[in-house]
Amino acid sequence: MVEPTATTTEDGTENAKNHFTKAMEEAKAGAQALAGEYREKLTKTKDDLSDEAKSRSGDAREKASAFASDAKVKATEYANEGKARTSKAIVGLSKMIDDNAGLIDDKVGAKYGDYARTASKSMQDAATKLDEKSLDELGEDAKEFVRKSPGLAVGMAVAAGFLFGRIFKKSK
Template sequence: MVDPTISADNGSETAKNHFAKAIDEAKAGAQALAGELSNECKSRSTDAKDKASAFTTDARAKAAEYAVDGKARASQAIVGLSKMIDDNAALIDEKVGAKYGDYARTASRSMQDAAARLDEKSIEELGDEAREFVRKSPGVAIGLAVATGYVLARLFKGK
């Protein structure tokens, strides 16, 4: 039987109190979970930043190595081409004329000088000069990039 001392209002008040208490507990649980998730996210974010930083450092070091190696190879290629032109200057004198042979020798000396200047400069100096060149002559820079891309494409397409 139902206890007559408990009224309907008292029962609904008890239910409201239980419900409010359950809501408060749910809010507290959600806040605790949010705190845990926040800490986990911060931890993972820090780990990701550390890994990205290490990767960036490694990539920069590799890029610097490749740039130095590329600079040395370019210089060697210029010197090799210069020697080839110089070796053939006498043949040019015979076949075309001394005037053109002198042009070839002048071009060869200019190439040797360019290779020497390339060897003397650091990668940073070359980068600064390249940026300055692009600022002063963007059209020429784009033309050179297109021509270089075309030549490289032709070279690698044949292989």
């Protein structure tokens, strides 16, 4: 039997160190290769998700734009319909006042009958102006009125809100 000497032990240790070092280098190389593959897959997945998000965002934007366009058309139709109904209601009220002006003459006096006729004529003129103007012109007129008389505009809004509140409160 050969007894191990210090040299053979050192060679065995040196040999083990070399094997360990090679194994570590191979493990590092394998880890780097896996990391590279992972980065590549992550980049592809990220790009795919980004493209899908952009596509969906574009689709949503198109749908929202189409919805907004449809809503604008519908709102314009309803506003024109409301304008026509308002004008018709003003004319009807004017006609009713005009029809009752004679009765007012008899009951209260000719002076008050004339007031009623003047009010009726003013209402007919307002209805005619309302029919003649576009929605844009009416909007500009309203803005100009608010600029010139902000206090009066706020007061009218409060009064209208109060009246609508009373109307809807009673209808429940």
